Amino acid sequence: MAKCTCEPAEIMLFPCAGGSNVGQLANQAAVKLDQEGAGKLFCLAGLGGHVQSIVESTKVARRIVAIDGCPIGCAKATVEHAGFLVTDYVMVTRLGIQKNHEFAWTGEELDRVVQAVKESLES
Secondary structure (H helix, E strand, O other): OOOOOOOOOOEEEEEOOOOOHHHHHHHHHHHHHHHOOOOEEOOHHHHHOOOHHHHHHHOOOOEEEEEEOOOOOHHHHHHHHOOOOOOEEEEHHHHOOOOOOOOOOOHHHHHHHHHHHHHHHHO
């Protein structure tokens, strides 16, 4: 049986990884935040699928960050459906980035999302 390699963390990042630029941008921002040590990227699909090791790891989080691409809000809804409270929430389209199906974004847009999450975590 496959085992999750995710270790619990105080700040867990659950990004959208949807089929648009903003969904993929949410995911890329979470990757960058993890690389910078601002939180730990976790598997939203595993949480939504109630994978026991991911659910158990999430229980020890002090902060749960959902990063959604658009107002559909899949990341936040998935975390809440699994029974957890989202403590920090960022939606990419609220940052002035328009949703499209081109899967392209600028470094400035990526930085804008990363900064929005960091500001949320500072409060």
